[in-house]
Amino acid sequence: MNIEHEKLTVIVPAAGCGRRMGSTVNKVFLELDGIPIIIHNLKQLSQITTISEAIIVIKREEVTMAKELLESYSEKYFPDLQWKVVAGGEERQDSVINALTLVEDEFVAVHDAVRPFAGPEIFKRVYEAAKITGAAVAGVALKDTIKIVDSTQQVVSTPERSNLRAIQTPQIFKTDLLKSAYAFVKEKGINVTDDAGAVELLGGVVSVAEGDFLNNKITTPEDLMWASQFVQKNKKTKITSAEETVTRIGMGYDVHRFDKDRKLVLCGVEIPYEFGLAGHSDADVVLHAVMDALLGAVGAGDIGVLFPDTDAAYKDANSLELLREVKQLVESKGWILGNMDITIIAEEPKILPYREQMIKCLSEVLERPKCALNIKATTNEGLGFLGRKEGIVAQAIALLVRKS
Numbered sequence: 001m002n003i004e005h006e007k008l009t010v011i012v013p014a015a016g017c018g019r020r021m022g023s024t025v026n027k028v029f030l031e032l033d034g035i036p037i038i039i040h041n042l043k044q045l046s047q048i049t050t051i052s053e054a055i056i057v058i059k060r061e062e063v064t065m066a067k068e069l070l071e072s073y074s075e076k077y078f079p080d081l082q083w084k085v086v087a088g089g090e091e092r093q094d095s096v097i098n099a100l101t102l103v104e105d106e107f108v109a110v111h112d113a114v115r116p117f118a119g120p121e122i123f124k125r126v127y128e129a130a131k132i133t134g135a136a137v138a139g140v141a142l143k144d145t146i147k148i149v150d151s152t153q154q155v156v157s158t159p160e161r162s163n164l165r166a167i168q169t170p171q172i173f174k175t176d177l178l179k180s181a182y183a184f185v186k187e188k189g190i191n192v193t194d195d196a197g198a199v200e201l202l203g204g205v206v207s208v209a210e211g212d213f214l215n216n217k218i219t220t221p222e223d224l225m226w227a228s229q230f231v232q233k234n235k236k237t238k239i240t241s242a243e244e245t246v247t248r249i250g251m252g253y254d255v256h257r258f259d260k261d262r263k264l265v266l267c268g269v270e271i272p273y274e275f276g277l278a279g280h281s282d283a284d285v286v287l288h289a290v291m292d293a294l295l296g297a298v299g300a301g302d303i304g305v306l307f308p309d310t311d312a313a314y315k316d317a318n319s320l321e322l323l324r325e326v327k328q329l330v331e332s333k334g335w336i337l338g339n340m341d342i343t344i345i346a347e348e349p350k351i352l353p354y355r356e357q358m359i360k361c362l363s364e365v366l367e368r369p370k371c372a373l374n375i376k377a378t379t380n381e382g383l384g385f386l387g388r389k390e391g392i393v394a395q396a397i398a399l400l401v402r403k404s
Helices: 037-045 060-077 092-100 120-133 175-188 195-202 221-237 285-297 319-332 352-366
Strands: 008-013 051-058 083-087 107-110 135-141 155-157 165-174 207-210 247-259 335-345 373-378 391-402
Touching (some): 008 037, 008 092, 037 060, 051 060, 051 092, 083 092, 092 175, 092 195, 107 175, 120 165, 135 195, 165 175, 165 195, 175 195, 247 285, 285 319, 285 335, 285 391, 319 352, 335 352, 352 373
Parallel strands (some): 008 051, 008 107, 051 083, 135 207, 335 373
Antiparallel strands (some): 107 165, 135 165
């Protein structure tokens, strides 16, 4: 089952020679606070949950070196990011065209390797705009007045500044649209300065979403100096980023009303009682809270997103099987369950006689020792819908630890 939604591939062109930097080294390998620029970039990209894969396009003679470099940093800085390195072409657009042949997602982003400070919010804004028009770019309003001059450096005109934008990356497109645009400019022998330019020449509509003035492109020595100072300042004040943490906590809550025509299943255990619980699946209120706690800890939504009650495939589904899928998702993101605490709130039936069986069932599915799993039961002291014996509530808190 595919439980990932709205994914896009990001192409990271990194094959430039950096003439304006005045360096004989590819500028993506220059360091900020002792770490190559490209690593800072991929670290940022790893925080963007919509990205399914990053394709880094590098000079052919640097491919092996780049792979080794990225592998040496990946576990610490971007362990959850899928990536590959491919050889670029003679021009930037040739590099993007090479990478496009590997893209299968409906949408593709192109993001400069030397813009290491583009956060999730920029990607979100540009992606949302691209979903409407098929093509969108990040852009910021100009702070300075712009003058158009002729070959003698005399002013020809002064365009209205309010209508001008300095364009950044990411630039996000429907994949088929960008492929068609680049096929068009290649056939015409046209070189474009950015990817949106190809779409514009094809006649496509390009939207501009709000960028960020910190999303600077590191092109000159002055840019590198600014970026180094920014990293140093940010390092002193930042809270540890999500991919550097070693633990995460998630909370789950679920409630189901009683149904006289259903069996009562709690934590995978069938319990003799006059009522079951109403729901699209087997209505196992405990396992539903457990799954939401796990998903919350890794920032993967909830069971309503993964297993919608509008999908007939989940009609009367066994929640133990759904929990196995959630466990696989959590582990695929680099996490395992440390411990979990569960509370079941109901006037009836009594939970204590089935507690050990529930823990055993949970232990087998999650592959965790029983001592890492706790189930408590309480009543609502006769208050509210629980007190009227109209249903059951379950709460779960999960502590995840990063896999070694």
